[in-house]
Every structure is written in C-alpha cells, then in structure tokens.
Amino acid sequence: SAVISQKPSRDICQRGTSLTIQCQVDSQVTMMFWYRQQPGQSLTLIATANQGSEATYESGFVIDKFPISRPNLTFSTLTVSNMSPEDSSIYLCSVDTDAYNEQFFGPGTRLTVL
Amino acid sequence: QKEVEQDPGPLSVPEGAIVSLNCTYSNSAFQYFMWYRQYSRKGPELLMYTYSSGNKEDGRFTAQVDKSSKYISLFIRDSQPSDSATYLCAMKDAGGTSYGKLTFGQGTILTVHP
Numbered sequence: 001s002a003v004i005s006q007k008p009s010r011d012i013c014q015r016g017t018s019l020t021i022q023c024q025v026d027s028q029v030t031m032m033f034w035y036r037q038q039p040g041q042s043l044t045l046i047a048t049a050n051q052g053s054e055a056t057y058e059s060g061f062v063i064d065k066f067p068i069s070r071p072n073l074t075f076s077t078l079t080v081s082n083m084s085p086e087d088s089s090i091y092l093c094s095v096d097t098d099a100y101n102e103q104f105f106g107p108g109t110r111l112t113v114l
Numbered sequence: 115q116k117e118v119e120q121d122p123g124p125l126s127v128p129e130g131a132i133v134s135l136n137c138t139y140s141n142s143a144f145q146y147f148m149w150y151r152q153y154s155r156k157g158p159e160l161l162m163y164t165y166s167s168g169n170k171e172d173g174r175f176t177a178q179v180d181k182s183s184k185y186i187s188l189f190i191r192d193s194q195p196s197d198s199a200t201y202l203c204a205m206k207d208a209g210g211t212s213y214g215k216l217t218f219g220q221g222t223i224l225t226v227h228p
Contacts (some may be wrong), residue, residue, distance in 0.1 A: 033215070040217040041220075042202060042220050043158070044218060048215065063115075094155055096214045101146055102148075103204075103206075103214070104160055108156070109154060110155070
C-alpha cells in the first residue's frame, strides 16, 4: 500500500482567489491522479499527473483552472484558480502502485468557497 | 447512460446481517475492479481489488466479478455497526490513453444498526 498525505486538510476561501493543494506519498510512484468529489456525489477524475510530462486533463477540466505540478515521484500539487462557490468540493489525490495496479487515496482537502 | 451504475441506497440492515452491494457497467474494456469504503469526511479506503472474473475473499468481505454480465458484487458477512459507511465500486481498463483512470459508481450508503 501507499501512505498519502494532503495539505491543507480543509480551507475556506473567498471568491476569485486561488488555493494550492499539496499531495505527498511515502514511496516513489509513476502515476498520480487528482479527483473531485462534490457534496453528496461520487468521485470524478480531474487529471492524471505523471512525473516528467504535462498533466492530462479529463473532459470539462482545463489547465488554466486546475494547473498541476509533478516535480518528482513522491509529490504533486493541484491549484484551484479564480475560485467560485461551484468549486466547493473535496479534492483528493491518489496513486497507482506500479507493481499491483491498486490505487490508493489521500484523506482529501475539503474546500469551501464563499 | 452512465458507464457504471450503482444503487445509492440508502441501505439499512441489522447487525449480523449479510449485505450485498452491486454495480453494473457498460464498458467491456474494464479489467480491474475495486471496492472502496468511505467514512464521513475521510478519503476512500481500498477494500477489495480483483482482476477479471471470479471471486475473492478477505475476512468478512467477498468480491465477485461476472464479466459476461458486466456485474460486480461485494458481500459483507456478519455486518457490524463499524461497517456503516459509503461503499463505492470503481473500475478501470488495462491500458491505452485512459490507463489508471478509475470510473466510479455513485456509492451506496450503508447503515448497520445494533
């Protein structure tokens, strides 16, 4: 398994500002993912972040709104830019273990935009 | 039609009951099947992971995959109040441009009452 931490665990932000969420893994992994879970909903993939390449975004998500960095094999950041109340969600990072294809999730960042 | 369908419940059972949770899917490319448990205000926790058709047992939990029917199940024996959570099915294909991407069901809210 993999142990994943996220910072911050929660935040309350004002409309129009940006927030950067950090994801740290206790082992080196190739594939990291960012998901969004809106209130009472299931998880939706935002983007795939592989070290050494540009992030790949899913339909409906764009780099200008959700820029992602992946500087090494244990760390990634997701920025939620120019926030609106519709961005209020839980943001989760996950990793795919290279050997077994299992995917593990971090504890999530609970974002509220006023 | 969603790629993965899961009855959101809620499902309420007495302690000790056998619980059956199910998902159907439409994408025949899915090869890996997972069940996650998510407690309130926590990230999803990987419970069971199976590849292709068949059964897998781990303690009180049994996962079944029937690829011919595009149907997966999770059984919980001797359910406990601590099993009260949201259960999410998730699946992914074996490669290609969507490698690693998990597609989730809506989640089933389970309550086990003493």
